[in-house]
Amino acid sequence: MARQGKIVAVTGASGYIGTKLLELLEQEPGLQKIVAFDVKPLSVPIHNITVYRKDVSKPIDDELNDQGATTMVHLAFNASRGVNRRDVAAIRHENLDTLRSVLASCVRARIGHLIYLSSHTVYGAHSDNPLPILDDAPMRPSQDYPYGYDNYLNELALEEFGRAQQDIKITVLRSCIVLGHGADNSVTQAFFRPWLLGVLDANPAMQFVYDDDLARVISIIIQRETPGTFNVAGDGVVYYREMAEIIKSKLINLPALLAYPMAQLSWELHLQRDATSQGLDMARWPIIMSTGKLHKTIGYRFWHTGLDALTAFANSAYLYKDPAPF
Secondary structure (H helix, E strand, O other): OOOOOEEEEEEOOOOHHHHHHHHHHOOOOOEEEEEEEEOOOOOOOOOOEEEEEOOOOOOOHHHHHHHOOOEEEEOOOOOOOOOOHHHHHHHHHHHHHHHHHHHHHHHHOOOOEEEEEEEHHHHOOOOOOOOOEOOOOOOOOOOOOHHHHHHHHHHHHHHHHHHHOOOOEEEEEEEOEEEOOOOOOHHHHHHOOOEEEEEOOOOOEEOEEEHHHHHHHHHHHHHHOOOEEEEEOOEOOEEHHHHHHHOOOEEEEEOHHHHHHHHHHHHHOOOOOOOOHHHHHHHOOOOOEOOHHHHHHHOOOOOOEHHHHHHHHHHOOOOOOOOOOO
């Protein structure tokens, strides 16, 4: 039987997903308190919460012990692309070092359950990807796609940690792109732009999840202390060309022999700083995940489809901030 009256700590609490989660958790009667960590202030007022303006790459076990935290949700992650290889490497080390610091603090604070939000991109975009991809499929991210590769390295660190600390339950959620009203973070800014580059004859299916649905999944897993690795995606798919129409983005389709060099050249000339040519793989080969394990384990049925999430995002007050052509 799961313990009642949990005290939940959340890193990266002021971010887009962290804010959605805090808004939901404050309404959960089974929680005693929320403990939030972020270098930035919270964007909305939350009741029954203790907030620490702190970089979690430094130890936080004193704060966790003072508040009696029982559960950790680790959302702190630098998703920035980096402007050169040195930046990419620095961000990679930052994400891994931050996770390891949080894990060490969890051990010292006797945290019983750790939840880590990962990404579907750990599977990598490949021409031979199975459809759909199961939760136990091998992770094959490209090193040239930092967001996926950094999450992959973090998952490897979590696997090692889990073998050494078997008394701590670990949950990994491999989520597709999270959207909803007002979604605006480094991931959406990198992916949704006024001009999109596509590969001729490629129209891959894509998955999205509504932010409220993801928050509910995390809340259920907190309450039930459910360990394991789970794919997270809303029902249904949206095709790449359909997505471009919905977000009113101009889609430029080129043969692969031209598209890849153009994407790489635009990166090297600093015309765009979101992705090298490897980013085109995401617009060419689908990463479609099976969510059967999640449905069976926690019994949750998503309130919104992937199309609902994308439409809500497109209809929100979001404005393109990146004038780059693709």
